[in-house]
Amino acid sequence: MSSEGNQADKKGGEVVKSSVNIVIAGVGGQGAITTSSLISRAVMRRGINVITSETHGMAQRGGSVEVHVRIGDVHSPQIPIASADYFISMEAVEVLRYAHYLNDLTKVIINKRVIKPPSAISYPSIDEIVNTVKEIAPNIVTVNATEIARKSANAQAVNVVLTGMLAYYLKEIGVYIEDFQSAIKEVFPERIQEKNIKALYSGYNYIKEIKA
């Protein structure tokens, strides 16, 4: 019985030799956990191992949220210090808070959306944030995901736009946009699937155009 149980844990080892670590940071209510759920389901479709871990504060809303997604030949749920391959900052300033996961090779996606906590007196500008992050991780893409979401679907789909952007990069480990499309169908109720698939592709194409 146990050997069966452990196969699921050990899986992945045979399928993917390398591992990918993704940090998703944001503010409660932005949908960081949904994003991790979409990534995990897409990855699972390819028979690759995946573990996620979520950290959220005491209150329901308004606090900082940190989600880790670990793909491939990994054992534990937490990403080690300086070991993120990708970092999605759903709110602009959050990448600063979790800078300890960055290294010089981390690809950083910063959503320009700003959510000011009521206690904040000053708030860094997007330029300041980008320049600061560059000190550790120079590979940065900024995006107004809220606007893209509004144009392609609705403002609520910001997290799916950002998922689409990441989906472009995950081709390199053999996980494709179609896998994410299927994940959307698993996670969202039918009436909002189509809108979210649009949002997914608009994020995907945003990176595709930058790369072109």
Added chain:
Amino acid sequence: MLNDLVKEGGEVFLLGNEAIARGAIEAGVDLVSAYPGTPSSEIADSLAKACPLLKGKMEYYMEYSTNEKVAFETAIGASLAGKRAMCTMKHVGLNVASDSLFSFAYVGARGGFVVVSADDPSMHSSQNEQDNRWYGKSANLPVIEPSSVNEAKELAKLSFEISEKFGLPIIFRTYTRLSHSSGIVRLGRIPKKRINKIKWTRRPETDVILPAHARRLKPILQEKMRRIEDYFSRFEYNWIEGGECDVGIVACGLSYRYVKDALENLKASRGFEVPSILKLSSMYPLPKKLIEKFSAGLKKIVVVEEVDPFMELHLRAMLDTPITGKINGYFPMNYEYNVSVVEESLAKVFSIEPSKDYSKFLEKAKKISSRAPPRPPVLCPGCPHTSTFYAIKKAGGEVFPSDIGCYTLGINKPLEAVDTTICMGASAGVSNGLSYFVDGKIVATIGDSTFFHSGMAPLINAVYNNRDYTLVIIDNSTTAMTGHQPHPGTGKTVAGGGKKISIEDVVRGMGVEFVEIVNSYNVKKLIETIKNAIKHRGVSVVISRHPCAILWTRERRKRGVAPTRFYVTDDCNGCLECMNSFTCPAISLNEGVEIDSELCVGCAVCSAICPQKAIKPIRKEVKS
């Protein structure tokens, strides 16, 4: 996700807590009882949602109990009736249930009995970092601890069998990083089962722990534990992985996964001889035979475990082999582990460098993260607690014992109306003691769910002992902080048809002479009422009642009622009463005071407290 939880077969992606719930389902659990508490809540919530879906297929009872002790005893009842029972709680909840735990250990389980204790290393949402493996040692009960999400499912299921096999209640220990991780779970079969009643058979020789019985039962319990110790030496979830040197690592629960990651990093970057590993998922009693087999020929044993040096102390007492761990300073004594912590500690043990200079990265990142403005959790827009705290201060309260819930956030500026928080129900209890000595108006606060949990006994004590203080019961008609679970004051149950208990009737029944009920949003009346309560000599109770703003907003949205949002008119003179005495995440100071209409839920409390009457509803203003 819910549909994955009740699926037959296949591989699904589950939260650790969902995996534990699924384990109970696959075990054919008959009863689940719980008091919610982070990080345990999703186990009970999942089983509450799955319960109606499995009706007619795999039937079980699921209840939210008034507190952990009650949940534990409810589960005892089921076990004594020969049924399989699980009760779930956070680590400190087991303190509440511990009276029952110690006695039930002597009685023993008849139907499989599993108590899930969700510990919280690093205290993400708890008041202490206690390690509940000690309960296994002190109550003489087995402790099982999974090392992954899939194992959480398998072991939760297996725990019922083990419990029945040995007649022992099982302490199933999980913790934040396991409960709130998700992973791939291979689903087993869901048994088909209807609930049936049984005929009660008296067994007073075990079920009534008179001193004479207890004296006879204690050696029986010890014998059961000796037998399970042998079982754990053959347990399929404890195993040895051979190494290349004469050092061995004992890796407990999830720490095993950190060890695996850390060793792979070290091996890849430093090329050292990999130590052997003893992976343990049974924490107590220690599997002596397996440990002896593992330790034979080893020069050094390294123990990797989170929170207390529990295994380490036992191994130091058991073996002559030198032991390394927390006690000799190689591993940190406090807070949760992760790969970086374990790798750095192991590197120290093996006198090599870690694969990355983690400390240097941390130091550099610290400078960057200091530029991020803090984002502390706050009371939501429209939270009725904000209004209550504001009123308490305005009414002249001076000493503020409080309790466990979202309202603990009343500690923060500008409210500062929380002076003590100890544990569930302590507001009323601490007020008893303070009232003997403190010269100042004591206005304590307690939530509705916390009041039912353990606020009633200290309040009766206060009435009986002629104490003089005011208790404000802030009734938002839910257990808000842990995810809106029902409680006796809501009358809602998982099965439906629960009876609603009136807080005011309970309080009056206790002999409290001053009992007033006020709508939390009616801030003026609330201030007046609390003033009168303070004047009253003896125990006074004010029930400040309004549904949690999240539920209120959700419910209105369902009914299609748009909230009346508010804005600041030109009459504002910048006195900042709405920000410096009152507070709301929707109110901020930019050019002048502004209300974010996206965040405003229309509670109108800011409008009521504005001295200039400069906060007006948007709709009405448009009309005039």
